[in-house]
Amino acid sequence: MTEATIIDSRGSACPGPITDLARAYRNSKVGDLLELWATDKGVQADTAAWAKKTGNEILEVKVDPDKIVVKIKINKR
Amino acid sequence: MEKVLIIGGGGGGLILANHLPRKDFDVTVIDKDEYHYYQPWFLYVAFQGSRRKIWKPIASLLKPGIRFVKDEISEINLDERKVYGTRKTTYDYDKIIIATGTSPDPDSIPGLREIYNEYGDYHSNVQNSLKLWEHIKNFKGGTVALGQAGPVCKCPPSLLEGAFQLEEYLKKKNLKDKTKIKFFTPFPRAYPAEQMNKVVEPMVEERGIEVMTFFDVDTIDTKNKVISSIEGDSINYDLPIIVPPCKGTKIRIVPEKVKNPDRFIITDKKTMRIEGYDNAFAIGDVNTVPTSKTGVTAHLEAQVVSNLLQGVYDEFTGRINCPFDTAYGKATFVIADYENPVVPYPPTRIKHIMKMSMARIYWMTLKGQADPIFDYYFDFTNPKKLNEKYATEA
Ligand SMILES: Cc1cc2nc3c(=O)[nH]c(=O)nc-3n(C[C@H](O)[C@H](O)[C@H](O)COP(=O)(O)OP(=O)(O)OC[C@H]3O[C@@H](n4cnc5c(N)ncnc54)[C@H](O)[C@@H]3O)c2cc1C
Numbered sequence: 428m429t430e431a432t433i434i435d436s437r438g439s440a441c442p443g444p445i446t447d448l449a450r451a452y453r454n455s456k457v458g459d460l461l462e463l464w465a466t467d468k469g470v471q472a473d474t475a476a477w478a479k480k481t482g483n484e485i486l487e488v489k490v491d492p493d494k495i496v497v498k499i500k501i502n503k504r
Numbered sequence: 505m506e507k508v509l510i511i512g513g514g515g516g517g518l519i520l521a522n523h524l525p526r527k528d529f530d531v532t533v534i535d536k537d538e539y540h541y542y543q544p545w546f547l548y549v550a551f552q553g554s555r556r557k558i559w560k561p562i563a564s565l566l567k568p569g570i571r572f573v574k575d576e577i578s579e580i581n582l583d584e585r586k587v588y589g590t591r592k593t594t595y596d597y598d599k600i601i602i603a604t605g606t607s608p609d610p611d612s613i614p615g616l617r618e619i620y621n622e623y624g625d626y627h628s629n630v631q632n633s634l635k636l637w638e639h640i641k642n643f644k645g646g647t648v649a650l651g652q653a654g655p656v657c658k659c660p661p662s663l664l665e666g667a668f669q670l671e672e673y674l675k676k677k678n679l680k681d682k683t684k685i686k687f688f689t690p691f692p693r694a695y696p697a698e699q700m701n702k703v704v705e706p707m708v709e710e711r712g713i714e715v716m717t718f719f720d721v722d723t724i725d726t727k728n729k730v731i732s733s734i735e736g737d738s739i740n741y742d743l744p745i746i747v748p749p750c751k752g753t754k755i756r757i758v759p760e761k762v763k764n765p766d767r768f769i770i771t772d773k774k775t776m777r778i779e780g781y782d783n784a785f786a787i788g789d790v791n792t793v794p795t796s797k798t799g800v801t802a803h804l805e806a807q808v809v810s811n812l813l814q815g816v817y818d819e820f821t822g823r824i825n826c827p828f829d830t831a832y833g834k835a836t837f838v839i840a841d842y843e844n845p846v847v848p849y850p851p852t853r854i855k856h857i858m859k860m861s862m863a864r865i866y867w868m869t870l871k872g873q874a875d876p877i878f879d880y881y882f883d884f885t886n887p888k889k890l891n892e893k894y895a896t897e898a
Contacts, residue, residue, distance in 0.1 A: 437794070438794050438822050438842035439794035440697060440824070440841070440844070440846050441700070441826075441846050442796055446690075449690045450766065452720075452734075453655065476718075480717075
């Protein structure tokens, strides 16, 4: 099982977690697992729109008290 | 006396150097360039042809007693506390601060080097900004493709600022009807932070700027003048205004693991310490701190490190304060910190005057002479307070 690359975006308000995700996507390959950690509430809608546009998959969204964790599988690159 | 070595005489490096008391610290600043540049003005060089002199010798910006050495650093060994310059010079230190900013990387995208050399850009240097102005000045109409070629960039507002400046210029020159401005961005909307996007999106629409979202540049076909994205879209252009991807430092650092794949230095977001080292820090654009890459953050991070070096407890709050020129004489600021989201702060004329005056106060800021003004300003514009006022109104 591939280990997920953790992208820690907690505290990032601007430009925000989606920047970190876009950067990680650039450096990724098909089959990679990414785990985006964020505190910015917009992250759920943004990653959903991103996944739809790029053809990648959101495996899980977990809302912890201190962070939102979005697990992503790279299917297209 | 503690020997402090600062690599990079940009905003971060100079502010830190000038804040350390000379009686306790032996400070050396090393930069590959003899001059320091006021980068925010690149915007007005490129889009208005401004000839303002925005550079000063680094040595003249340091308080007496601080050493300046012009040298390009090629290697830093954090385990042996040694730094190597180009002419085989070696420097040692008790404390090191890396403040080398970013480097543009036009070679990571096929076709971009050609555009970079021919058209210039408004993020890299004065020459490139002047080159871009030549093209804008001679532009007679067609499609302008404007945007960032990679997700990481200095000063996030500067992208839309470019589009707004261009639109105002074209309008004045009566070229608006003959031109299409296509603004591309790897993000879901014109401005990445949603709260600020709400403020500026109506202006983008009203001015007829077409936004292409989720457009992360993959390749550029310079023969057929087409930009293609990783997501599978494309833009045909007549005039390309492309900010190259931003990377960290080319300096070889031992151990290598302190750099991320884009060569930024992995840094603690509150203390600016390089992971695993008590005596090594990275400030400003070169670090991985999760804020936008701006002079203001470099400034605040430098103050934190200055305090920590003097044994005074301090931590960086993640405060950002990016001026955002929305053209036609108005501006706003993108304000937030680690705890508080971006304020939906409306553009006004006063804020534009503030942005413009910064170009004059800037040189004083570097020496710490404007600290009282800034302390007052930062308190007055505390993001928590501002959000209480503006976030509810929005
Ligand atoms: C168009 C534009 C508009 C902007 N607008 C704003 C704004 O309105 N407000 C704001 O706060 N910020 C703004 N910024 C961002 C701001 O300019 C940068 O964030 C700031 O300059 C970062 O400071 P720094 O000290 O980290 O790096 P820099 O100022 O880039 O300095 C790095 C220094 O390190 C030196 N160096 C690099 N490599 C080496 C080496 N190997 N050896 C020796 N020396 C080396 C360089 O020569 C340079 O002098 C803008 C930027 C641009 C491009």
